[in-house]
Amino acid sequence: MIDVQNPLLSKLSAFATLTNSERASLGRFDRPRRCFEIGTDLMREGEKNSTAYILLDGWVLSYKLLRSGERQIVDFQVPGDFLGLRSLLLRTADHSIEPVTPIIAVEIGMTDLLRIFRESPRLAAAMLWALSTDGAVVVERLVSLGRRDAIERVAHFFLELGARLKVVGLATGDGYACPLSQYHLADALGLSAVHINRVLRQLREEELMTFRAGKVTFDNFDKLVQIAQFDTAYMDHGGAARE
Amino acid sequence: MIDVQNPLLSKLSAFATLTNSERASLGRFDRPRRCFEIGTDLMREGEKNSTAYILLDGWVLSYKLLRSGERQIVDFQVPGDFLGLRSLLLRTADHSIEPVTPIIAVEIGMTDLLRIFRESPRLAAAMLWALSTDGAVVVERLVSLGRRDAIERVAHFFLELGARLKVVGLATGDGYACPLSQYHLADALGLSAVHINRVLRQLREEELMTFRAGKVTFDNFDKLVQIAQFDTAYMDHGGAARE
DNA sequence: CGTTTCATTGAGTTGAGTCAACATGGGTGG
């Protein structure tokens, strides 16, 4: 059981080395493990008393719809990430969540949270840290949408995703598997799908990176980092936090 | 002392009615009360072990700088808001904070947080709720930058700010005092100051709202709400949360 | 195999940016 929770353990371990009892405490989510197929939302904006989850396998996206039918993808979540914790605290979901691929997730409720806070303040701190990291990612996306042009945005996006996947062992320094479509990228980065396509071509032709057939390959990592002004500082506070 | 903390009390009271002992617990922040003038940052991106604050009076802004010298303002904070809590949890500040007006703030440290969590889970829940609301605001701004045009963005911004100020008694339904410059708006909404100016003119000429001499006036609130597709749902979960 | 979804490319359009000039008004030092 703890086996499947590896992604979350990997992530929290980046913050602090967990004791056996803390690992056990995490493993004691005996709430149902659920699977969702593409097309079935895990959560709907406006829904009351929604359930939160820990994502064990697969990718999901969080989004908001506009009246015009357009959507803005707030973020993608990968294994080890929390889903809908904010909505749980707000008691009304402020965004929707849908699978990108078929997924496996464990439910968590308010009672589980409170239990963790009671049983292990250290674990609670690790979880708050993980939540804060999610917040930092959203803020960084905000900067992208506000002040970066299309190439910088796309480059930054793939670098950040790579860094997140690396933490849970799903990426190497060279690239990673990525199940997103160009429409996903467009809705996440505030661009049109057509323009995303042109930008991807440019990145490919300039031999910076390649996104094709569900695979991301970094052809010139350093130059890409420079173009995107990518700074990992907001993501890997792990080392700094251990003292 | 509790007197000055009214803005935070007003805000948390929107989530749950607080008992006297909970109010007292909040009041027991005997940490220094500090004043900051315009031009002195409260926090710098990258700084380790920064201090967090509760803002008692005045306005501040949270921002990130880009290499090009441009900046993206992440959000403005008004009395009753937390400052830099995420940076406290991350142990390294992921953004900078500077005053918009001279301000008064109370320091909070990790120990204060832990004490609150220990002494009053209810208060802790209220604080997590307040934090979640901040997150929801950032997400809503993300949607603005990604998928709303300039007029919608500006309209949405002023409506949201109004809603937030109303919670702490600093706005009426008709308008509020707002110390921001057009440059602030530009950096927050991902537009140029020149374009902000044109949009404000348009809003004025179409008798929707007026922003002049530090005052926001809603001339046609309903139409403005309609244009901005403004939905307060993500802000006032207060009623829903009481049960 | 049609159908659907995703990717690709060209041609023309536009919202917002840039540059540049000028207005206004509070603040400050001579």
Place this chain on the structure above:
DNA sequence: CCACCCATGTTGACTCAACTCAATGAAACG
């Protein structure tokens, strides 16, 4: 008390990054 400064606000003329529309492949699928 005046003169000047500097930050903020305003407006016009021109440019451009990204959009829309449209057509066409290519692969995936029941």
